[in-house]
Amino acid sequence: MRTVRIWFQKIGTARFISHLDLTRCMSRAIHRAKIPLWYTQGFNPRAFLTFALPLSLGVAGERESVDIKLEDDGPSNEELVVRLNEALPNDLPVLAVTEPVMKPGKIAYASFVMLIDPEGRDADTLAKEVTGLFRRESLVVPKHTKSGFVDFDIRPYLDRVEVLPIEGKVEIRAVLPAGSEMNINPHLLLEAVQRELGLELYAQIRRTNLYDGQFHEFQ
Structure with a gap:
């Protein structure tokens, strides 16, 4: 039995x-690809699939991963890539299959790109307004917790945020805490922009990478 990490x-x-639904889709693709997936033992056997920090609904991911266990050595990593891409939809392309290096529990940060359509406003002006907003001494937003919504100051977590006007739109690049200890959802930044600047904005969010506590790329 061996464990492999699928990057997609x-x-x-x-x-x-x-x-x-992503878990179901991946499980079915693995079955269609005739990959010897290992199942847990017991009364209700389940396929072993471990995703690293699942995405929020609506957020795209450029470098996602799922760990699976194979019953035996099975196909080569290169062959696994080919088989999975034949079984998965085009919007879930597999990039590589590797041996796991870090445990998902080591993840501490995630990088995001948020692309805002200013909807008729000047992108340069909006970028300056958003930059000024993120540089305030405090920026309190409602954050959902297990006990309900609480007022949460996101300003201490915005030191690695950059705002740029690009081709008539505004791009926010942010490295935010992620993982079990602290997690700042990028939607909180957009909610702050909408509420504090009195705007209704359309934005696309994509997660570009994951890092450990020393900002080493998750491998």
């Missing part, structure tokens, strides 16, 4: 499927 993208319409 969640793009296009696939970004609107839930994590549960």
Whole structure:
């Protein structure tokens, strides 16, 4: 038995499927690809699939991963890529299959790109307004917790945020805490922009990478 890490993208319409549906889709693709997946033992056997920090609904992912266990050495990593891409939809392309290096529990940060359509407003002006907003001494937003919504100051977590006007739109590049200890959803930044600047904005969000506590790329 060996464990492999499947690297894939969640793009296009696939970004609107839930994590549960993603798990089902990946399980069925593995079955169609005739990959010798290992199942847990016991009364209700289940396929071993471990996703690293599942995405929020509507957020695209450029470098996602899922760990699976194979019953035996099975096909080569290169052959696994070919078989999975034949079985998965185009919006869930597999990029590579590797041996796991880091445990998902080591993830501490995630990088995002948020592309805002200013809807008729000047992109340069809006970019300056958003930059000024993110540089305030405090920026309090409602954050959902297990006990309900609480007022949460996101300003201490915005040191690695850059705002740029690009081709008539505004791009926000952010590295935010992610993982079990602290998690800042990029939607909180957009909610702050809409509420504080009095705007209704259309934005696309994509997660570009994951990192450990020392900002080493998740491998």
